Each structure stands twice: as structure tokens, then as C-alpha cells.
Amino acid sequence: MTTSDQPDYFTPSSSTALLTDKYELTMVQAALAAGTADRRCVFEVFTRRLPPGRRYGVLAGTGRVLEALEVFRFGDAELAWLERADVVDRRTLDWLAAYRFSGSIRGYAEGEIFFPGSPVLVVEGTFADAVILETLVLSILNYDSAVASAASRMTSAAGTRPCLEMGARRANEQAAVAAARAAVVAGFQGTSNLEAGQRYGLATIGTAAHSFTLLHDDEEQAFRAQVDALGPGTTLLVDTYDVTRGVERAVAIAGPGLGAVRLDSGDLGQQAVEVRAQLDALGATGTRITVTSDLDEFAIASLASAPVDSYGVGTSLVTGSGAPTCSMVYKVVARENGAGVMEPVAKASASKASVGGRKSAARVLDRAGRAEAELVVSGSDAAVDAWQPGDGQRGLLVDLVRDGVADAAYTGPEGVRRAAEHHARVRAELPATALRLSAGDPALPQRSLLLD
Amino acid sequence: MTTSDQPDYFTPSSSTALLTDKYELTMVQAALAAGTADRRCVFEVFTRRLPPGRRYGVLAGTGRVLEALEVFRFGDAELAWLERADVVDRRTLDWLAAYRFSGSIRGYAEGEIFFPGSPVLVVEGTFADAVILETLVLSILNYDSAVASAASRMTSAAGTRPCLEMGARRANEQAAVAAARAAVVAGFQGTSNLEAGQRYGLATIGTAAHSFTLLHDDEEQAFRAQVDALGPGTTLLVDTYDVTRGVERAVAIAGPGLGAVRLDSGDLGQQAVEVRAQLDALGATGTRITVTSDLDEFAIASLASAPVDSYGVGTSLVTGSGAPTCSMVYKVVARENGAGVMEPVAKASASKASVGGRKSAARVLDRAGRAEAELVVSGSDAAVDAWQPGDGQRGLLVDLVRDGVADAAYTGPEGVRRAAEHHARVRAELPATALRLSAGDPALPQRSLLLD
Incomplete structure (x- = not known):
């Protein structure tokens, strides 16, 4: 039995009238x-x-x-x-x-x-x-x-550093679109959510996940594929295996004009300090560092003195941070x-x-x-x-x-x-x-x- | 300037493809x-x-x-x-x-x-x-x-008493439809959400809010209007002014065949005991008591020994109870x-x-x-x-x-x-x-x- 002759249960109605008690x-x-x-x-x-x-x-x-x-x-x-x-x-x-x-x-x-x-x-x-x-x-x-209300605390804690919304996977699929929009109202600068980008003209962001690195035979092959396709201005995710070697490879492949590296696990503050020093030593002084692991307003505030250039926020944002x-x-x-x-x-x-x-x-x-x-x-x-x-x-x-x-x-x-x-x-x-x-x-x- | 010539920003797309990072x-x-x-x-x-x-x-x-x-x-x-x-x-x-x-x-x-x-x-x-x-x-x-996951704890705590979903107003409007469906998967018996009722064939419930009582010149007029329109089997909300007088009026107007009374504020356990005694004394021994104020699985469990017949659950359900x-x-x-x-x-x-x-x-x-x-x-x-x-x-x-x-x-x-x-x-x-x-x-x- 297939669903090909089934009614469309999924698509929301074009009327909002039954979204009602x-x-x-x-x-x-x-x-x-x-x-x-x-x-x-x-x-x-x-x-x-x-x-x-x-x-x-x-x-x-x-x-x-x-x-x-x-x-x-x-x-x-x-x-x-x-x-x-x-x-x-x-x-x-x-x-x-x-x-x-x-x-x-x-x-x-x-x-x-x-x-x-x-x-x-x-x-x-x-x-x-x-x-x-x-x-x-x-x-x-x-x-x-x-x-x-949660987003405003985050953008306030982030000061002049941009906050980017990436919580779609932790919210209902339509709520996620509303969340992206609400985040931008409260100062976020962009969203990973394409539907929100389309519907409300928001800037959209994102390049690659760990699965992209794991797809390839090794990290070098993955980074090369990404840089070839998206250019050296892309953001490379450097923590799939070993961060230090990841950063080294990233700059070797993209050159010192690499756009950014992303850290998605571990002690973000300490890693950012180490990665910044490593990037600078490699001549990649303009390469930005973006962090994305389980951030909320408190984590953002605690990273104020770390050399972080932008914050990607997911779960805590779309769930109102408590x-x-x-x-x-x-x-x-x-x-x-x-x-x-x-x-x-x-x-x-x-x-x-x-x-x-x-x-x-x-x-x-x-x-x-x-x-x-x-x-x-x-x-x-x-x-x-x-x-x-x-x-x-x-x-x-x-x-x-x-x-x-x-x-x-x-x-x-x-x-x-x-x-x-x-x-x-x-x-x-x-x-x-x-x-x-x-x-x-x-x-x-x-x-x-x-x-x- | 009016929105009449605006694109339809609200209606979700009939494709799900952009609900994607x-x-x-x-x-x-x-x-x-x-x-x-x-x-x-x-x-x-x-x-x-x-x-x-x-x-x-x-x-x-x-x-x-x-x-x-x-x-x-x-x-x-x-x-x-x-x-x-x-x-x-x-x-x-x-x-x-x-x-x-x-x-x-x-x-x-x-x-x-x-x-x-x-x-x-x-x-x-x-x-x-x-x-x-x-x-x-x-x-x-x-x-x-x-x-x-939250709903299952609630239906488990409620035992054989029905739980009813009424959280739409505390969730994104489309998430609410998914929440009603998920609640029913985990044992809820119905929902206030009409879209969920339509889309998934769920039983829908609900009769009146405090605003209906306040609309009328007094509680008696309101109860009479509701019973005339919805029949004596309806559920009357008895806590807009004074619960004891509300119950008295409810039975006087609907007769001892009144379907149910709803309590939406105060100490629900104590009130349920008093209201049950009052209903029984008025001969309304078959009239049920439903409670609906800020319930979660713990509140439901704490009401196990109270003479409550059903639970209406909103906020804590649609937000996953923490x-x-x-x-x-x-x-x-x-x-x-x-x-x-x-x-x-x-x-x-x-x-x-x-x-x-x-x-x-x-x-x-x-x-x-x-x-x-x-x-x-x-x-x-x-x-x-x-x-x-x-x-x-x-x-x-x-x-x-x-x-x-x-x-x-x-x-x-x-x-x-x-x-x-x-x-x-x-x-x-x-x-x-x-x-x-x-x-x-x-x-x-x-x-x-x-x-x-």
C-alpha cells in the first residue's frame, strides 16, 4: 500500500480559521x-x-x-x-x-x-x-x-558580534520559521532556515555539517570539496577529528583568505583562544571564528572575552531559553x-x-x-x-x-x-x-x- | 495602505522542501x-x-x-x-x-x-x-x-481518567496541531484544536470561556444562553465569580442532567471535593467535574484522590513539561x-x-x-x-x-x-x-x- 492516492495530510491549510479552539x-x-x-x-x-x-x-x-x-x-x-x-x-x-x-x-x-x-x-x-x-x-x-524575549538577551550579551539563528531542528518545522523571524526582530542577523529566508527576506547562512566531512575518505578530501565548490570564503567545520589538525588543513587548503572556521563541540572559549593563535600564526589573520554548540545567553556572555567572531544559536533560542x-x-x-x-x-x-x-x-x-x-x-x-x-x-x-x-x-x-x-x-x-x-x-x- | 494587494506571507508553502537548513x-x-x-x-x-x-x-x-x-x-x-x-x-x-x-x-x-x-x-x-x-x-x-513524552507521563498519572489537550494558545499555531496529534499518540482522548481534529480525525472538545460569562449581563443569563444552545449535556464554567453560587446556578438552569462543570482556577483538589458534594446534594450525581488550570503530570497525580473526572492540559503539554x-x-x-x-x-x-x-x-x-x-x-x-x-x-x-x-x-x-x-x-x-x-x-x- 502506498500513499500516492492519499490526501495531503501534511500541508497546512491555506486558511487559518481552524487553528482555533x-x-x-x-x-x-x-x-x-x-x-x-x-x-x-x-x-x-x-x-x-x-x-x-x-x-x-x-x-x-x-x-x-x-x-x-x-x-x-x-x-x-x-x-x-x-x-x-x-x-x-x-x-x-x-x-x-x-x-x-x-x-x-x-x-x-x-x-x-x-x-x-x-x-x-x-x-x-x-x-x-x-x-x-x-x-x-x-x-x-x-x-x-x-x-x-530570549533572543534579545542573546543579542544584548553578544554586543556587536552577530548572532545567527540555527534552531530549526529543535522546533516544530513551522514554528522554526516563526522563530527565525522573531530572532531577527530581536537583533539576530541571519538564519539557517530557508523558508524563513524566502518568506521574510532574511539573510540565510550555513555551509556544512560533520556528515560532510564523514562522507569523504578523509578530512582533507572533504575540505577540498567544500572549498572547490563554495570558494575559500566559506566556513570550514574543523572539529570532526582533531581541531588543531583541522585548522592546519583548513588553511593549507583554502589559503589564508579562508572565510571562517566553526567550532561545534568542546570548551569553546579555550579552543577559540588556541584556534585564533593558530590562525594568526598561519597568516590567516582575517579568518573568523564562529561557535555553535548549545549556546544560550549565559554562554554567549561567558565568551565575551574569547576571540569569537559570531554565535550560532539553536535549541535555547527556539525554546525561549527556559x-x-x-x-x-x-x-x-x-x-x-x-x-x-x-x-x-x-x-x-x-x-x-x-x-x-x-x-x-x-x-x-x-x-x-x-x-x-x-x-x-x-x-x-x-x-x-x-x-x-x-x-x-x-x-x-x-x-x-x-x-x-x-x-x-x-x-x-x-x-x-x-x-x-x-x-x-x-x-x-x-x-x-x-x-x-x-x-x-x-x-x-x-x-x-x-x-x- | 492595505494588505489586500500583498502576497500571502502567512500560509505555509505546499512544499516542505525549504523547511530546511x-x-x-x-x-x-x-x-x-x-x-x-x-x-x-x-x-x-x-x-x-x-x-x-x-x-x-x-x-x-x-x-x-x-x-x-x-x-x-x-x-x-x-x-x-x-x-x-x-x-x-x-x-x-x-x-x-x-x-x-x-x-x-x-x-x-x-x-x-x-x-x-x-x-x-x-x-x-x-x-x-x-x-x-x-x-x-x-x-x-x-x-x-x-x-x-510529556503526554505519556500525564496519561499514566491520570490512570483511567481522560486527559484532553487544550494547549494551542501556548504553542506556535502549527506546532499546536502537531502537539494535539502527539498527545493523542500518547493516550490523550481529545483536543480543543479544530485543525488537528480535521486533519487527523481526532475527537474535539470545548464549550465556553470566561469571556462568554462576562459577555452577558450576569452569570445566569450566560448559563441559560449556553444551555439553550448546547443542551444540558454541556460543560459550564463555574468559576468566573463565585464557585458555589456558580454550581448552584448551573444545576438550577441545566437541571440535574448537567453534563459537567469546569474549574479553571484556585485550589482544584479542595474545590473538586466541595463541588462534588454540592452537585450530589443537588441531585446532579452524574454531572462530571473537569479541571483545567495549569496542570502538568505532577498536578494530575496530586489530584488522584480528588473527585475529578477529566483533566484539560495546556501549557505544560505543548511545551514538553520542562x-x-x-x-x-x-x-x-x-x-x-x-x-x-x-x-x-x-x-x-x-x-x-x-x-x-x-x-x-x-x-x-x-x-x-x-x-x-x-x-x-x-x-x-x-x-x-x-x-x-x-x-x-x-x-x-x-x-x-x-x-x-x-x-x-x-x-x-x-x-x-x-x-x-x-x-x-x-x-x-x-x-x-x-x-x-x-x-x-x-x-x-x-x-x-x-x-x-
């Missing part, structure tokens, strides 16, 4: 029946906490949310399955068939720093229009921001009541209480332009809508979607480029303590302003 | 030029270690590897970008255009238990044919197995030399040494059918090929792909069903110590058999 749809069904589906609502994405010890988070994925929204459509295939699987009733199927998000979304610009309580995304529309986006919005922001997801939630904070009046709402019980009401936010800066607090404004819908940041306050919410139409400046390759620039700019505002890798409290205190 | 392709280019691309190779997927304290791993994703292979094609879009981005040369582009994997893949059946050194997948073909699959194979197996990726690697272990003879090969230096040579494996069982060791057989290509498990040994490698053709029995919904059955069967073979949640060594020792 079932209860979003059953809630729509119940609200349609109750006549409450059209009540105007404000949903807010925020996190109650940063991962233990982290001083700031980095928002990533906003551009992907807008891109996902464009293809959030219940087409014939989705509707046929929902009917067959008896997920919702006919009335709801008809509503889903016509669904286009027609509300508005504001949020922190992608690449922005966030803290507990920061209203990073504010979705406004009817209940049904907005609730149905919950799962997809959170999937995107929680993973992408987890990666970007925090593989943010704990962002998507909560209704205001809604129209039975009388048509907008009211703040919040869950009251136990451990998951939240602050009701629409929010806005600003970063409070001192005279030198240094961030000193996160101002979160809440209150009545109209008052918060009308609020504007004052002197020494940088407003944090930007318009992302108006009346269902996304601002293309935040999507695609251009969106990634802007987000990376934004991140570099706003990270530079933070106080120096924010960039310490050691465990600590959030770098900025939150100030609350309650409007009537 | 660049160096796989540059190695193909160099090997083609050197005349070594067609050397026959054996690549092996294995892990050097389990996550700290874990006693066994669960292989998942094998079916998805086969599905991904079917659409691993360099089409016009992929080739045009590779050329434009100058990733590889013309000769390599032509080779990629014609690429179809024509080799063979054997491996552990999906759902099988694995240990350090277990050869969970063995890919055989030319160097170029096989190396190019490295990234994609590892992406799939590393994430899916991380989830399944181990968000396996550390599986894809290593060449044997290859044809310049004289056309197959030879074992292995990286020699430093900390990442591996065992060369083709492998096979068997689980060694005692007379009662209890697993007592993992036998890993290695040696010359021919000898390992000819090796057969003996009495009291269950051979672990099955044919997955022969001459490029995948066995459809391992793919699609049928593949998931088989994998779940297989996992339940082989987990039951393990010694009781394997199922302890406390940190420990791998549950089975490895025995090595070296053939000439």
Missing part, C-alpha cells in the same frame, strides 16, 4: 442564539507575569497576526468538516461562511518591550467577531514573543450591556482576577530619554479612547487594523525590518539594569492611571 | 561537484540523553515524517527563490528540481518507547538524497516526541568509501562522539513479557541487515519507506490510531519503576551487541 465556535453559536453575539466588546492581550527572573519581554508576532487575519476564512473545506464533525449548528455555519473581521486592532508595535500588565494588543469588535480570533492571536504572540511560551492571555475587558452601554468587566474569583476596562499605555522617559516606568491607563471606554500621552511619555499603542483593514507597513519583510529597528531603538531606552542576565524583577515599575 | 543544500552542491553525492550512506536518528530525570521517551511524528516526505519537492517557486537568493549553483538547482527521495527508511513504530542510543529512525540512500532530509526529520521528531524539545540528532553512521565499500563512520572529537555503523534494536522481555533491556545491535552493514531478534526479543525497527514509497498504514488518521494503540501496548510492558514521575535514570539498561 473549538470553544470559540461554540461560544459564537450560543451567543448568536441568545442575541448577544453582536454586543460590542474590547478584548485585551496581556501577561500577568514575566518568566521567573526575566527583566523584560519582547513583543513579536504582531505582523504575523495581521497576515493570519487576511486568510482567516471559513471556506468550503472548513465548513464541510465543521458540519460533518457536528461542531456547530447551521446558523453558526452560515455566520462563519460570511465571517470577515471588521473591527479594529491597536497594539504595541512589534519589537516593543513589554511588562506584566502591558496591553500589547487591543481587539475591538462584536463579541463573535473578536472572540473567534483568541486562539490564533495567542498562539502567534505567545510563541514568537517567547523566542524574541521559557518556551509567554503566558499571554486574551481577555474581554469591556462590553456593551443589555442596554447598549459599554461597561468594564473582569473575572472576579480566585487566582486569575484581571483589571477591567479598556487600556492604553505609555513608556515614561526621564529627561535623558531613559525609560523609568510603564504607564498603564484604564477606565471608561470613552475616556481611555480620548487619552493622549503627555510630555516625557512615549505612547505605546499604534493602529494595526482599522475597520478590518490591516496596515501593510507591519507585515511581510518590511514589517520585520521595521520591528527589528524598533526593538533596537526601544531597548536602548532601558536602564542598564534591564540588560543584566541575572535574575531580577521587571526592569520598569508599572504606574497605573485610572480615568473616569 | 541552508547547509543541507550547500553540502549537496559541494558533494555533487566532488563526485561524492551518490555515495551510499546510512543516517541514524537517536538521542544521546533523555531530559533530566526522565525514565523513558515516546517517539512521535514518524507518520508526519512520511507525510512531509510526500510533499518534499523543489517546485518552481522554491527553485526561483533559491536562484535569486544565490543559495546554490545551477547544477544543484537542476538536481533539486528532480529530487525525489528514492531510498529506504526504517524506524521504531510511532508511539514506541525509546532510550538514549535507540536508533529511532534509519535513513538509507545516497548522501545527497538522505542529508537533505535532516532538518525536516529532526524538526518533526524532536517536537512531536517532546510532547508525546523539556520542549528532544535532543535527537541525525548522524551519518556508515557510508560507501572511494572504493565503493560500506564503512562505519563517526565523529571522533570532544564531547559529541557517536557510535558508527548501521544499527538495529530489540526490546528484551522476560518470561512474563516485562521489558528488561534495550538491545542495540551494531556492526557491519551486511551483518546488521541480516540480524533478526531472537526469543524473548521484540524487534523494534519496521519498514516505513521502501525505495521511496511510504507505507500508508503509518500516515493520516489511521497512523495516529495505530500509534496510540502501539504506545498503550508497549508502555504496559515497562517495569513499574518506569512510570514513576520522580526523577530517575532511564527505565531500561542498554545492552550492546556488536556484530562483525
Whole structure:
């Protein structure tokens, strides 16, 4: 039996509409029946906490949310399955068939720093229009921001040395594409991931693995094959057998113009010192050293004084360096009541209480332009809508979607480029303590302003 | 500016070929030029270690590897970008255009238990044919197995009570689909994820969130709306305001035939006891209690004596409960030399040494059918090929792909069903110590058999 006559189980759907928890749809069904589906609502994405010890988070994925929204459509295939699987009733199927998000979304610009309580995304529309986006919005922001938050610590620890993303093999195959993108938002300079390169116009990197050396009868044959094909500017992996002999062979074959050598095992700091001395002695003073073995922000920091020229980071990056997801939630904070009046709402019980009401936010800066607090404004819908940041306050919410139409400046390759620039700019505002890798409290205190 | 005239940045490609590290392709280019691309190779997927304290791993994703292979094609879009981005040369582009994997893949059946050194997948073909699959194979197996390994501990801790997957919002949106599938392989009974339900024929679950209660003017209105639309058999979320009053209202509105109540915050064990007593007193003796707040295998185990009927698990499941990726690697272990003879090969230096040579494996069982060791057989290509498990040994490698053709029995919904059955069967073979949640060594020792 072969799979040649099988359906294509693998390729993700061209619609994002089923990347959704079932209860979003059953809630729509119940609200349609109750006549409450059209009540105007404000949903807010925020996190109650940063991962233990982290001083700031980095928002990533906003551009992907807008891109996902464009293809959030219940087409014939989705509707046929929902009917067959008896997920919702006919009335709801008809509503889903016509669904286009027609509300508005504001949020922190992608690449922005966030803290507990920061209203990073504010979705406004009817209940049904907005609730149905919950799962997809959170999937995107929680993973992408987890990666970007880890990546920012790495690029900060690396200083001016480039960090390169190579974690695809340690993440789900599609998550890997998002991870590469999020890493670049937070300052990485390239990725090994070709799909990410294609989709978002990212620089791609990589030359050869140990298997290439092992394929050949000996290391010399392998290096010669690589240099012949990729030129002397290539990066040779020198630790398959013996590093010292590997470096010697590498320079002998490629000449002193060899682009770089890569170290992927052992004590990277000590080896880098030895390899640098050896390269210099061989006249290969311009040959760079790149290291790639199980790096995280702490390993990068510990290599600061070693003669390393770039860092390739995999596992710890794509798994958020100990925090593989943010704990962002998507909560209704205001809604129209039975009388048509907008009211703040919040869950009251136990451990998951939240602050009701629409929010806005600003970063409070001192005279030198240094961030000193996160101002979160809440209150009545109209008052918060009308609020504007004052002197020494940088407003944090930007318009992302108006009346269902996304601002293309935040999507695609251009969106990634802007987000990376934004991140570099706003990270530079933070106080120096924010960039310490050691465990600590959030770098900025939150100030609350309650409007009537 | 709107996105309406933008390319579709979001929808994953219908080809999996670019879900690949660049160096796989540059190695193909160099090997083609050197005349070594067609050397026959054996690549092996294995892990050097389990996550700290874990006693066994669960292989998942094998079916998805086969599905991904079917659409691993360099089409016009992929080739045009590779050329434009100058990733590889013309000769390599032509080779990629014609690429179809024509080799063979054997491996552990999906759902099988694995240990350090277990050869969970063995890919055989030319160097170029096989190396190019490295990234994609590892992406799939590393994430899916991380989830399944965590899931198995949860379903084991839950005993006969069902576990339900609801982690989509805490994982990348496509990873979430894979996570739902992997959870079901390891014994979960359903998922909130609609795409996973559609693609793999999984049972889907879910009714309503706190936002549905907050949408309405009060809890009574919300419960009435839900029961009217979804019937009294629905699950009502009773902790938005006050649990005791919520339960009272739930039964008053739905009647004693109410399907279930859900608790999503607070001290779940204590609340479950109180809610059970209250439900029973109200005559709702058949109403189930489901709990869903930040559960992991330890929380599930701690609720064993509480009157809980099912567990909804999110974050900890989709992030591998502390181990968000396996550390599986894809290593060449044997290859044809310049004289056309197959030879074992292995990286020699430093900390990442591996065992060369083709492998096979068997689980060694005692007379009662209890697993007592993992036998890993290695040696010359021919000898390992000819090796057969003996009495009291269950051979672990099955044919997955022969001459490029995948066995459809391992793919699609049928593949998931088989994998779940297989996992339940082989987990039951393990010694009781394997199922302890406390940190420990791998549950089975490895025995090595070296053939000439």
C-alpha cells in the first residue's frame, strides 16, 4: 500500500480559521442564539507575569497576526468538516461562511518591550467577531514573543558580534520559521532556515555539517570539496577529528583568505583562544571564528572575552531559553450591556482576577530619554479612547487594523525590518539594569492611571 | 495602505522542501561537484540523553515524517527563490528540481518507547538524497516526541481518567496541531484544536470561556444562553465569580442532567471535593467535574484522590513539561568509501562522539513479557541487515519507506490510531519503576551487541 492516492495530510491549510479552539465556535453559536453575539466588546492581550527572573519581554508576532487575519476564512473545506464533525449548528455555519473581521486592532508595535500588565494588543469588535480570533492571536504572540524575549538577551550579551539563528531542528518545522523571524526582530542577523529566508527576506547562512566531512575518505578530501565548490570564503567545520589538525588543513587548503572556521563541540572559549593563535600564526589573520554548540545567553556572555567572531544559536533560542511560551492571555475587558452601554468587566474569583476596562499605555522617559516606568491607563471606554500621552511619555499603542483593514507597513519583510529597528531603538531606552542576565524583577515599575 | 494587494506571507508553502537548513543544500552542491553525492550512506536518528530525570521517551511524528516526505519537492517557486537568493549553483538547482527521495527508511513504530542510543529512525540512500532530509526529520521528531513524552507521563498519572489537550494558545499555531496529534499518540482522548481534529480525525472538545460569562449581563443569563444552545449535556464554567453560587446556578438552569462543570482556577483538589458534594446534594450525581488550570503530570497525580473526572492540559503539554524539545540528532553512521565499500563512520572529537555503523534494536522481555533491556545491535552493514531478534526479543525497527514509497498504514488518521494503540501496548510492558514521575535514570539498561 502506498500513499500516492492519499490526501495531503501534511500541508497546512491555506486558511487559518481552524487553528482555533473549538470553544470559540461554540461560544459564537450560543451567543448568536441568545442575541448577544453582536454586543460590542474590547478584548485585551496581556501577561500577568514575566518568566521567573526575566527583566523584560519582547513583543513579536504582531505582523504575523495581521497576515493570519487576511486568510482567516471559513471556506468550503472548513465548513464541510465543521458540519460533518457536528461542531456547530447551521446558523453558526452560515455566520462563519460570511465571517470577515471588521473591527479594529491597536497594539504595541512589534519589537516593543513589554511588562506584566502591558496591553500589547487591543481587539475591538462584536463579541463573535473578536472572540473567534483568541486562539490564533495567542498562539502567534505567545510563541514568537517567547523566542524574541530570549533572543534579545542573546543579542544584548553578544554586543556587536552577530548572532545567527540555527534552531530549526529543535522546533516544530513551522514554528522554526516563526522563530527565525522573531530572532531577527530581536537583533539576530541571519538564519539557517530557508523558508524563513524566502518568506521574510532574511539573510540565510550555513555551509556544512560533520556528515560532510564523514562522507569523504578523509578530512582533507572533504575540505577540498567544500572549498572547490563554495570558494575559500566559506566556513570550514574543523572539529570532526582533531581541531588543531583541522585548522592546519583548513588553511593549507583554502589559503589564508579562508572565510571562517566553526567550532561545534568542546570548551569553546579555550579552543577559540588556541584556534585564533593558530590562525594568526598561519597568516590567516582575517579568518573568523564562529561557535555553535548549545549556546544560550549565559554562554554567549561567558565568551565575551574569547576571540569569537559570531554565535550560532539553536535549541535555547527556539525554546525561549527556559521559557518556551509567554503566558499571554486574551481577555474581554469591556462590553456593551443589555442596554447598549459599554461597561468594564473582569473575572472576579480566585487566582486569575484581571483589571477591567479598556487600556492604553505609555513608556515614561526621564529627561535623558531613559525609560523609568510603564504607564498603564484604564477606565471608561470613552475616556481611555480620548487619552493622549503627555510630555516625557512615549505612547505605546499604534493602529494595526482599522475597520478590518490591516496596515501593510507591519507585515511581510518590511514589517520585520521595521520591528527589528524598533526593538533596537526601544531597548536602548532601558536602564542598564534591564540588560543584566541575572535574575531580577521587571526592569520598569508599572504606574497605573485610572480615568473616569 | 492595505494588505489586500500583498502576497500571502502567512500560509505555509505546499512544499516542505525549504523547511530546511541552508547547509543541507550547500553540502549537496559541494558533494555533487566532488563526485561524492551518490555515495551510499546510512543516517541514524537517536538521542544521546533523555531530559533530566526522565525514565523513558515516546517517539512521535514518524507518520508526519512520511507525510512531509510526500510533499518534499523543489517546485518552481522554491527553485526561483533559491536562484535569486544565490543559495546554490545551477547544477544543484537542476538536481533539486528532480529530487525525489528514492531510498529506504526504517524506524521504531510511532508511539514506541525509546532510550538514549535507540536508533529511532534509519535513513538509507545516497548522501545527497538522505542529508537533505535532516532538518525536516529532526524538526518533526524532536517536537512531536517532546510532547508525546510529556503526554505519556500525564496519561499514566491520570490512570483511567481522560486527559484532553487544550494547549494551542501556548504553542506556535502549527506546532499546536502537531502537539494535539502527539498527545493523542500518547493516550490523550481529545483536543480543543479544530485543525488537528480535521486533519487527523481526532475527537474535539470545548464549550465556553470566561469571556462568554462576562459577555452577558450576569452569570445566569450566560448559563441559560449556553444551555439553550448546547443542551444540558454541556460543560459550564463555574468559576468566573463565585464557585458555589456558580454550581448552584448551573444545576438550577441545566437541571440535574448537567453534563459537567469546569474549574479553571484556585485550589482544584479542595474545590473538586466541595463541588462534588454540592452537585450530589443537588441531585446532579452524574454531572462530571473537569479541571483545567495549569496542570502538568505532577498536578494530575496530586489530584488522584480528588473527585475529578477529566483533566484539560495546556501549557505544560505543548511545551514538553520542562523539556520542549528532544535532543535527537541525525548522524551519518556508515557510508560507501572511494572504493565503493560500506564503512562505519563517526565523529571522533570532544564531547559529541557517536557510535558508527548501521544499527538495529530489540526490546528484551522476560518470561512474563516485562521489558528488561534495550538491545542495540551494531556492526557491519551486511551483518546488521541480516540480524533478526531472537526469543524473548521484540524487534523494534519496521519498514516505513521502501525505495521511496511510504507505507500508508503509518500516515493520516489511521497512523495516529495505530500509534496510540502501539504506545498503550508497549508502555504496559515497562517495569513499574518506569512510570514513576520522580526523577530517575532511564527505565531500561542498554545492552550492546556488536556484530562483525
